[in-house]
Amino acid sequence: MSYNRVALIGLGLIASSIFWAMKRAGMEAHVTGYARSADTRDTARRIGLCDTICDSAEEAVKDADLVILAVPVGAMGRVAEAIAPHLKPGCTVTDVGSVKKAVIEAVGPHIPEGVDFVPAHPMAGTEHSGPEAGFAQLYDNRWCLIVPNGAREEATERLEAFWRALGANTERMEVEHHDLVCAVVSHVPHLIAYTMVGVADDLRRVSDQEVIKFSAAGFRDFTRIAASDPTMWRDVFLTNKEAALEILGRFTEELFALQRAIRTGDGDTLFDYFTHTREIRRGIL
Numbered sequence: 479m480s481y482n483r484v485a486l487i488g489l490g491l492i493a494s495s496i497f498w499a500m501k502r503a504g505m506e507a508h509v510t511g512y513a514r515s516a517d518t519r520d521t522a523r524r525i526g527l528c529d530t531i532c533d534s535a536e537e538a539v540k541d542a543d544l545v546i547l548a549v550p551v552g553a554m555g556r557v558a559e560a561i562a563p564h565l566k567p568g569c570t571v572t573d574v575g576s577v578k579k580a581v582i583e584a585v586g587p588h589i590p591e592g593v594d595f596v597p598a599h600p601m602a603g604t605e606h607s608g609p610e611a612g613f614a615q616l617y618d619n620r621w622c623l624i625v626p627n628g629a630r631e632e633a634t635e636r637l638e639a640f641w642r643a644l645g646a647n648t649e650r651m652e653v654e655h656h657d658l659v660c661a662v663v664s665h666v667p668h669l670i671a672y673t674m675v676g677v678a679d680d681l682r683r684v685s686d687q688e689v690i691k692f693s694a695a696g697f698r699d700f701t702r703i704a705a706s707d708p709t710m711w712r713d714v715f716l717t718n719k720e721a722a723l724e725i726l727g728r729f730t731e732e733l734f735a736l737q738r739a740i741r742t743g744d745g746d747t748l749f750d751y752f753t754h755t756r757e758i759r760r761g762i763l
């Protein structure tokens with residue numbers, strides 16, 4: 479069963495892609511949208527993003543059956559507090575935040591009795607942000623992780639069906655496990671990309687032009703990833719501190735072991751390591 483009215487709070491890459499994917503799927507829901515900045519709301523109106531752009535979050539969520547919080551993780555709690563008194567009884571609130579424990583702690587206490595909160599995380603993105611960055615195919619064949627968090631089963635299943643209609647596959651995950659998995663597959667790799675680009679920039683003997691000109695796919699991907707939205711990624715590391723530090727600790731241990739192997743000319747260690755990681759990759763595909 480689909481939703482009649484959907485509210486998008488925050489109108490960036492993730493929300494605008496949800497809207498275009500809803501339209502592509504032929505969903506007839508009326509979609510309201512709100513973003514904090516008047517410029518963003520004007521852009522949304524100009525490009526036809528949402529059926530109605532509202533000038534307050536409170537107005538956008540009024541009568542909505544599904545409210546999607548698509549703001550940076552650090553803003554989720556404030557937004558939830560503002561909209562809480564205006565939520566329709568029986569509606570579902572969800573979010574798309576890249577971190578789940580911190581969002582549940584920030585949003586959960588504001589959710590009124592009779593409203594379901596079903597946290598979700600679409601594992602899809604690009605280095606672009608803002609209302610013009612979205613496109614209908616973003617979620618095709620990507621995972622959307624759902625953290626039921628005590629919500630009613632019907633509400634959870636309805637949200638899963640919504641994400642599948644947008645093109646995603648869904649899987650349920652326990653909150654702490656979600657944050658650890660995302661630290662490994664997304665958060666720390668982003669941090670490594672940021673640092674690699676920082677290192678290249680710091681190395682005055684190699685110019686920025688050379689970095690771009692001679693970079694093959696690997697480094698080019700680092701520069702692309704390192705162009706991702708700074709607010710979003712600051713919030714991810716501030717709120718997924720524990721898991722990010724655990725993975726970073728393990729990463730630096732491995733890096734030091736390889737550094738030592740290079741320094742001591744230990745080709746066997748390097749060869750075995752690279753063989754092992756190649757087997758892992760082949761096993762995944």
Ligand code: NAD
Pocket residue numbers: 487488489490491492493512513514515518548549550551553556557574575576577599600601602603604606607608609611707710
């Ligand atoms: P974005 O920067 O493109 O958009 C964020 C939007 O939120 C903007 O419209 C901004 O105006 C609005 N906003 C910020 N603070 C607000 C507030 N207090 N009230 C109302 N609106 C506010 O970001 P995005 O990439 O769409 O990310 C949104 C969420 O999705 C984040 O929580 C992020 O962690 C999550 N996410 C992002 C990606 C990705 O790769 N970009 C992937 C999965 C999940």
